[in-house]
Amino acid sequence: MMALYVALAVGAVLFGVGLYGALSQTNLVMIMMGVELMLGAAMVNLVAFWRFLHPETYAGQMFVLVVMTVMALEMAVGFGVGTARFRAKGSVEMEEARELRG
Amino acid sequence: MSAQALFTGFFGVAAVWFGVVVFRTSSMVRSALALLFSQAAIGAMFLAMQAEFLGVLQVMMMATEMSIMAIFMVMYMMDPGGLGEMEMTHQKRASIAAGALAALAAAGVAALTDWGPAAAAPPAAEQTERLGAEMLGRSMLIFETAGVTILTAMIAATAVAIERRRRR
Numbered sequence: 001m002m003a004l005y006v007a008l009a010v011g012a013v014l015f016g017v018g019l020y021g022a023l024s025q026t027n028l029v030m031i032m033m034g035v036e037l038m039l040g041a042a043m044v045n046l047v048a049f050w051r052f053l054h055p056e057t058y059a060g061q062m063f064v065l066v067v068m069t070v071m072a073l074e075m076a077v078g079f080g081v082g083t084a085r086f087r088a089k090g091s092v093e094m095e096e097a098r099e100l101r102g
Numbered sequence: 103m104s105a106q107a108l109f110t111g112f113f114g115v116a117a118v119w120f121g122v123v124v125f126r127t128s129s130m131v132r133s134a135l136a137l138l139f140s141q142a143a144i145g146a147m148f149l150a151m152q153a154e155f156l157g158v159l160q161v162m163m164m165a166t167e168m169s170i171m172a173i174f175m176v177m178y179m180m181d182p183g184g185l186g187e188m189e190m191t192h193q194k195r196a197s198i199a200a201g202a203l204a205a206l207a208a209a210g211v212a213a214l215t216d217w218g219p220a221a222a223a224p225p226a227a228e229q230t231e232r233l234g235a236e237m238l239g240r241s242m243l244i245f246e247t248a249g250v251t252i253l254t255a256m257i258a259a260t261a262v263a264i265e266r267r268r269r270r
Contacts, residue, residue, distance in 0.1 A: 001217070001219065001220040002104060002107040003104065003106045003107040003110045003150075003151065003220075004217060004220060005212060005213065006107050006110045006111045006114060007110050007114065007147065007151065008208075008209070008212035008213075009114075009209050009212060009213075010110070010111070010114030010115070010117060010118060010147070011208065011212075012204075012205045012206075012207075012208035012209035012212060013118050013205050013209070014114075014117060014118055014121055014140075014144075015204055015205060015208055016201040016202060016203075016204050016205025016206075016208075017118060017121040017122055017125075017201060017205075018121065018201075019197075019200055019201045019204050019205075020125065020197045020198055020200070020201030020202075021124065021125045021197075023193065023196070023197035023200055023201070024125070024191045024192065024193060024194050024197035024198075025125065025190060025191060026190050026191060026192050027178075027179065027190055028178075029130075029171070029174060029175050029178055029179065030125070030133070030190065032171075033124055033125075033133070033134075033137050033171075034125075036137060036141070037121050037124070037137070037140065040117070040121075040140070040141055040144045043144065043148075043160070044114075044117075044144055044147060047147075047148050047151055047153050047156060048151060050153070051151045051152060051153055051223055052151075052217070052220045052221060053217060053218070053220075053221065054221070055221050055222070055223050055224055056221070056224075058229075058232050058233050058235075058236035059236065059240070059241060061153065061155075061156060061229070061233050061236070062233070062236055062237060062241045062244060062245075064153075064156050065156075065159075065237075065245075065248070066244060066248060068159070068160070068163060069248045069251070069252060071163075071167070072163070072167065072252065073251060073252065073255045075167060075170075075171065076252075076255045076256060076259045077255050077258060077259050077262075079174055079259065079263070080258065080259030080260065080261075080262040080263040081262055081263075082174065082178060083262070083263035084262045084263055086177075086178055087265065091178075092178045095192065
């Protein structure tokens with residue numbers, strides 16, 4: 001049971017580090033890295049819950065696959081937006097992206 | 103402490119350490135490599151927790167994903183080598199506070215909840231077989247939706263990124 005607590009603690013710290021990155025960075029790619037870390041933390045928790053609490057229910061593993069899909073989608077769409085932004089403005093610095101501000 | 107907890111903890115500390123390095127280093131290539139190692143350490147944690155299929159999948163996916171990310175980072179960053187010592191952060195104190203608060207809250211819930219006894223893990227071959235049955239049975243709709251969503255995202259990302267030519 002100790003391993004469950006260890007995994008949950010790691011997931012919590014990893015989520016905190018990812019949140020710090022997503023909030024503090026000014027570059028789109030670095031913000032995406034923070035989000036990747038947060039999703040990684042969510043996966044650690046999901047695997048830990050599946051393994052130690054409900055190993056007979058494979059919906060837990062399925063959920064991890066969905067989170068992996070979300071990570072890949074986030075990368076694809078993020079880089080698509082980044083490429084469009086870079087073509088238009090020559091930078092992916094989010095401090096300069098204020099066009100949508102009301 | 104069991105060997106499983108020890109290895110889970112070891113790879114967990116590695117994942118957190120490399121996660122911190124991502125935002126500490128000024129070189130973008132090092133930053134991407136640190137994220138790659140962090141995600142690989144998460145994959146190793148899965149292996150330590152006896153989720154073999156997911157562990158191998160995580161390591162394979164992240165190795166390719168982060169290599170692509172490293173190329174994009176070098177392309178898009180103003181100072182990819184970090185030689186200019188550019189400041190690329192904002193609202194640092196608030197971010198540290200938010201991160202620490204989220205980590206403390208999640209760790210608190212994890213530590214204070216009584217999770218009950220740990221269950222035994224099924225053998226690796228059985229896991230893969232039953233996950234396959236789950237994907238092609240009860241979770242078929244989710245699996246198919248994920249596939250269609252990936253296709254949609256691929257088309258959308260290409261459409262957004264493609265260069266528009268002006269009509270004459």
